[in-house]
Amino acid sequence: MGKDKLRKFAEVATFLNVVQLDEGKPYKGKWASEFFKNEKPLILELACGKGEYTVNLAKLFPEKNFIGIDYKGNRIWRGAKTALEDGITNVGFLRIQIETILEYFEKGEISEIWITFPDPQPQDSREKKRLTNPVFLERYKHILIPQGIMHLKTDNDGFYAYTLEQIELQNLPKNKETTDLYQSDLVDEVLSIKTYYEKKYLAVDKNINYVQWRFNKEGE
Template structure:
């Protein structure tokens, strides 16, 4: 297992669609123009893991640019490799800690953000690590365009409830919400994309929560 991780880390270093750590600082404010070479809207997936959502969104929406963000290079390897093998040019991956996102994206640079099955960090002592903690939400609000959209999919009911509490504090406008995507009338090609973790949760008959929102300005 350790050898496989090392192999993936080494291979990721050679991928043209992956930017690692401080290598991404130069693209701040100009990811679409300088990394993708166009002026298409920019969409992020945070804690993207193996990149299934990032890659499949890129396939569905060739008129947009997509960046999957995660700190674990051996996970990013899978999505990046798939994109290269299939010639998907509107997708890239950035290996950074999400806490540092403001160092890599400028104000009003991003059109849309997805958070898909993040670690719920259920312990009270780890609340600051939750990706919908107020400090994180404030960062997302800064980099999102005025009408930017955010999405959350999670199997964890506690984390979902926590997120809704934070959105109420921010007076965010919730456009769509459900505690069971696949039993709702919201399910479509986008919400039907399944990550590695989502497939595991569905196999255990767990419900999938979803909320889409915009921040008040």
């Protein structure tokens, strides 16, 4: 590991807006009341990388709480540092493997989940790692409020098609969808937030896919 990564790992351990691994488990069911010290709705960004979406959503919606989740501490460092420097108090970061998410959030604790430019895991042998496979979707459904909203932004057409297939197989209602976000009428101040990776894709004229869906209520 390079010196810069080591420095960031050491520094992120001192940030009050970052919780790492088992440190987050006592907050299960109590993130709003004990971590943020309020009762505002809680929104997650999964595979948040440098945290651009998490931080910018928090700026746009001070009436909500936001947590960016990723396993790479040197990436979380950037978003967490920006939030601290800018005095953004409704944002935090959690360094965990997303596979363990049920250990950190209680049933119905989350209002919305964003998945922004995740690793598409294109090999068939790695389907279980895709963040929209049926196992992950079941975990999200558990921690979301009834009819909680899911968002996906991705440049990867194959992963987008796979996600739509999973949504359709489960007969889940889609609210919005497009295979070319910036040529659609869906783009607004929220969807126009751009991550580090999205900027790279747009620079080479890559289309951006977006879909918003929700889980059915019990009995639907």
